[in-house]
Amino acid sequence: MPLAILAVAGGLGLWSSHARTRQQQDIQAVVASICNDVLDGRDPAPRLAATDPLIRGRLVERLQEVLEGQLPQLEIEVSAGDTTGGGDATHTAVLRVDGAEAMGLRIRHGGDGPGVAIIGFWTPAPP
Secondary structure, three states: OHHHHHHHHHHHHHHHHHHHHHHHHHHHHHHHHHHHHHHOOOOOHHHHOOOOHHHHHHHHHHHHHHHOOOOOOEEEEEEEOOOOOOOOOOEEEEEEEOOEEEEEEEEEEOOOOOOEEEEEEEOOOOO
16 A cells, blocks of 8 residues: 555656746747747737736847847846745746856746746845
């Protein structure tokens, strides 16, 4: 019996880990697509449909400032979101341009399906 419990617990752990990894991959793909739209001069609004209109415009402006129409070396690091304080972000994504942290995104992933919404963003303090 204890062996069966361990097997079920192990299976649930693997499934949970796979789901988290899949969500992080989904988020990374969406953020990369939004950045590519900005770099190519395309309107990223269709990819931001789930994002609150009150922040959408400023978010796009800030992405344009960060990416500045050049072809920067862009890294996107996705991690767990609000782990304390009861916030709504399931994940955060940090954008690094040419190795320096340029911007962070607070993201809510809706679970199964394409439910990725950027619910906030921040810029690091100048050095």
